[in-house]
Amino acid sequence: MRIVRFDNGGTPCHGILEGDTIHDVDGGLFDGLNKNGNTRTLDSVKLLIPLQPKVFYAAGLNYAEHVREQAELRGEEPKLPENPDIGYRANNALIAHNEDVVIPANAPDTVQYEGEIVCIVGKTAKNLTKENALSCIMGYTVGNDVSERTWQKNDRTMWRAKNTDTFKPMGPWIETDVDLEALTTTVRVNGKQTIQFPTNNFHFGIETFIAAMTTCLTLHPGDMIWMGTEGRAPNLQHNDVVEVDIDGIGTLRNKFVREGQ
Amino acid sequence: MRIVRFDNGGTPCHGILEGDTIHDVDGGLFDGLNKNGNTRTLDSVKLLIPLQPKVFYAAGLNYAEHVREQAELRGEEPKLPENPDIGYRANNALIAHNEDVVIPANAPDTVQYEGEIVCIVGKTAKNLTKENALSCIMGYTVGNDVSERTWQKNDRTMWRAKNTDTFKPMGPWIETDVDLEALTTTVRVNGKQTIQFPTNNFHFGIETFIAAMTTCLTLHPGDMIWMGTEGRAPNLQHNDVVEVDIDGIGTLRNKFVREGQ
Numbered sequence: 027m028r029i030v031r032f033d034n035g036g037t038p039c040h041g042i043l044e045g046d047t048i049h050d051v052d053g054g055l056f057d058g059l060n061k062n063g064n065t066r067t068l069d070s071v072k073l074l075i076p077l078q079p080k081v082f083y084a085a086g087l088n089y090a091e092h093v094r095e096q097a098e099l100r101g102e103e104p105k106l107p108e109n110p111d112i113g114y115r116a117n118n119a120l121i122a123h124n125e126d127v128v129i130p131a132n133a134p135d136t137v138q139y140e141g142e143i144v145c146i147v148g149k150t151a152k153n154l155t156k157e158n159a160l161s162c163i164m165g166y167t168v169g170n171d172v173s174e175r176t177w178q179k180n181d182r183t184m185w186r187a188k189n190t191d192t193f194k195p196m197g198p199w200i201e202t203d204v205d206l207e208a209l210t211t212t213v214r215v216n217g218k219q220t221i222q223f224p225t226n227n228f229h230f231g232i233e234t235f236i237a238a239m240t241t242c243l244t245l246h247p248g249d250m251i252w253m254g255t256e257g258r259a260p261n262l263q264h265n266d267v268v269e270v271d272i273d274g275i276g277t278l279r280n281k282f283v284r285e286g287q
Numbered sequence: 288m289r290i291v292r293f294d295n296g297g298t299p300c301h302g303i304l305e306g307d308t309i310h311d312v313d314g315g316l317f318d319g320l321n322k323n324g325n326t327r328t329l330d331s332v333k334l335l336i337p338l339q340p341k342v343f344y345a346a347g348l349n350y351a352e353h354v355r356e357q358a359e360l361r362g363e364e365p366k367l368p369e370n371p372d373i374g375y376r377a378n379n380a381l382i383a384h385n386e387d388v389v390i391p392a393n394a395p396d397t398v399q400y401e402g403e404i405v406c407i408v409g410k411t412a413k414n415l416t417k418e419n420a421l422s423c424i425m426g427y428t429v430g431n432d433v434s435e436r437t438w439q440k441n442d443r444t445m446w447r448a449k450n451t452d453t454f455k456p457m458g459p460w461i462e463t464d465v466d467l468e469a470l471t472t473t474v475r476v477n478g479k480q481t482i483q484f485p486t487n488n489f490h491f492g493i494e495t496f497i498a499a500m501t502t503c504l505t506l507h508p509g510d511m512i513w514m515g516t517e518g519r520a521p522n523l524q525h526n527d528v529v530e531v532d533i534d535g536i537g538t539l540r541n542k543f544v545r546e547g548q
Contacts, residue, residue, distance in 0.1 A: 081377045086444075111443040114375045116342045118504050130503055152452075182372040183347075186503040191413075242391055242447040243379045 028276075029059065029165065029200040032071035038078075043068060043199060055164075055200075056148070056247050075122045076167050076200045077146065080248040082115045083239070084171065088229045088254030095258040100179060110230040110238045115171070115252065116189040123197035123278055129262075130190060131285040133174050137262050140171035140255035141213040141270035143225050145232055146200055147249040152240050159236035162245055165202035168278040169252045170195040170270050175261075195270075195280040204274060206232070214269040215260065223256040225272055289537075290320065290426065290461040293332035299339075304329060304460060316425075316461075317409070317508050336383045337428050337461045338407065341509040343376045344500070345432065349490045349515030356519040361440060371491040371499045376432070376513065377450040384458035384539050390523075391451060392546040394435050398523050401432035401516035402474040402531035404486050406493055407461055408510040413501050420497035423506055426463035429539040430513045431456040431531050436522075456531075456541040465535060467493070475530040476521065484517040486533055 028043040040055055041048035048071065050064040051057075055077050087093045087107050097104035121127070129137050148164025171188065172195070178187035188194075209225035230238075232253060239245065262268065264284040271277040289304040301316055302309035309332065311325040312318075316338050348354045348368050358365035382388070390398050409425025432449065433456070439448035449455075470486035491499075493514060500506065523529065525545040532538040 081379055083377075107443055109442065112446045113444045114377060114446075116344075116375060116504070118342055118507065118510075132502070181370065182368050183374045185373045185375075185500070190503040191505050239446070241393070242451040243377070244452050246379065249379075 027165075027202045029055065029076065029202070030068075030071075030198070031055075031074045031076050033074055034071075038074050041066075073123050073198055075120050075196050076198075077248060077250070079117060079120075079250045080246055082117055082250060082252075084113045084115045084252040085110070085228075085230065085235055085254040086113050089223070089227060089256035090229060092254070092256050092258070093229070099175065099258075106229055110235045112235060112239050112251070115194060118191055119189045119194035121192050121195050121280070123195070123280070125195065125280060126192065127170075127172055127195060127280050127282045128192045129174075129264075129282060129284045133190075134176035135261055136175040137282065138173050138175060138259035139213060139215075139262065139268045139270070140173055140259065141211050141221070141272075142169045142171055142252045142255050143209070143211065143272055143275070144169040144196060145251040145253065147245045147251070148247055150247065151236070151245040152243075154236055154240045156233040156237045159233040159240075162236065163232070164247075165200040166204050166272075166275055167196060167200050168198070168270050168272050168275055170268060170278060170280060171252055171255060195278055197278050198276045201275045208274060210273050211256070212271045212273070213259070214271070215262070216267055217269075220260065221257045227256070228253060288426075288463045290316065290337065290463070291329075291332075291459070292316075292335045292337050294335055295332075299335050302327075334384050334459055336381050336457050337459075338509060338511070340378060340381075340511045341507055343378055343511060343513075345374045345376045345513040346371070346489075346491070346496055346515040347374050350484070350488065350517035351490060353515070353517050353519070354490070360436065360519075367490055371496045373496060373500055373512070376455060379452055380450045380455035382453050382456050382541070384456070384541070386456065386541060387453065388433055388456060388541050388543045389453045390435075390525075390543060390545045394451075395437035396522055397436040398543065399434050399436060399520035400474060400476075400523065400529045400531065401434055401520065402472050402482070402533075403430045403432055403513045403516050404470070404472065404533055404536070405430040405457060406512040406514065408506045408512070409508055411508065412497070412506040413504075415497055415501045417494040417498045420494040420501075423497065424493070425508075426461040427465050427533075427536055428457060428461050429459070429531050429533050429536055431529060431539060431541065432513055432516060456539055458539050459537045462536045469535060471534050472517070473532045473534075474520070475532070476523070477528055478530075481521065482518045488517070489514060
């Protein structure tokens with residue numbers, strides 16, 4: 027099932043997407059998703075971020091090649107994390123499919139994409155094991171963890187490197203029927219493929235993260251976990267269009283523009 | 288004005304506290320705070336966290352003596368941050384005044400308090416200056432940024448050191464009429480004072496943080512900023528009661544219990 031969230035005359039509404047038809051549902055994401063009989067076409071609506079998340083978790087350094095390349099950029103020895111220590115991002119930065127990423131006028135010229143799978147928590151969860159960890163996940167979407175590498179390298183925290191307004195595109199929708207092992211992530215810049223990798227080739231898998239996290243914290247419906255990215259990315263320029271495609275989930279497309287240009 | 292949030296038969300409600308009397312208001316924190324004529328006594332209600340925050344910002348290393356003492360604990364040279372780079376905490380960890388902090392059974396014996404002033408954002412804000420930064424703040428409350436120092440030292444992120452469930456007591460209410468220069472923060476453990484410092488003696492002040500943050504991000508009503516703490520704290524034991532008092536705002540009191548004891 028594909029669950030969309032869209033602007034209905036100023037009110038955010040959820041719907042179930044079948045082909046190109048949206049079937050409106052009553053209530054929110056966790057209110058049963060019952061179709062109310064109204065339909066509309068996908069191309070007639072403005073998509074919103076698929077949910078207003080509660081806690082925004084993000085795994086860092088979670089694919090081997092990305093760790094090696096980030097270390098090389100910093101002139102450091104590559105070091106894979108020894109434990110699944112989760113990180114955080116912030117909701118102010120979220121934008122939807124087809125909205126523009128705005129690079130601040132004062133940002134260095136080192137803004138890059140990070141194409142990621144995003145896990146949406148649907149059930150309250152504490153003390154899960156690797157074996158039942160996925161039971162709390164209601165579905166998956168696609169995220170672009172846009173990063174300003176100079177700020178990321180030099181600042182004490184990742185506040186503006188990762189959480190500048192518009193730096194967290196997410197969407198286009200939530201897909202509930204996913205075979206993680208079958209997924210491939212592909213990123214394209216201006217239509218040209220720049221990287222492709224098996225989505226589930228994590229350093230620490232989703233089950234490992236959730237089992238570790240829920241030893242100390244409770245996951246709640248509406249929380250989400252971004253799972254990190256692979257490889258190295260080019261510096262993006264004004265008007266570049268980035269597509270993050272995870273086959274079986276969807277394609278997230280956003281244009282990058284520089285403020286004031 | 289003091290704004291409380293309390294449990295009204297299972298529904299969170301806001302009220303205005305005058306003396307020991309709560310005047311109920313209709314709607315939420317940003318719906319005008321109009322008294323609806325109902326009153327109740329403070330001691331008749333269970334207080335809740337004063338708001339369900341949106342983005343949970345936290346300044347780290349923001350008092351000189353705390354920076355020196357944390358560096359000493361790690362065997363490092365003290366280094367005051369060069370820029371006001373804001374950090375983050377997570378909502379799962381929030382608890383209210385008089386609720387218990389639960390130290391996980393597997394946590395080392397190095398759990399400490401951090402008494403802090405908390406700024407509540409009341410207006411959407413971008414590109415503020417130091418001069419008008421405080422215009423977006425609707426009021427202040429008290430926070431205890433409970434920290435497990437061994438995890439903080441050894442983990443790659445502060446996920447469980449700072450964000451374990453119950454590790455973020457906040458309250459008892461929001462005070463809107465505050466003279467920052469006049470405030471003193473006092474912490475007591477089991478009734479005995481352990482530290483006292485001028486609240487506004489920050490390394491980077493609230494205005495400096497807000498001016499810097501809003502160069503890249505938009506603050507929204509319901510966001511909050513925890514401003515850091517001063518000095519060193521003792522390791523807390525099962526049944527210790529910690530009070531963080533900021534005169535003119537209020538006293539936040541929480542018992543610490545170890546899971547399974």
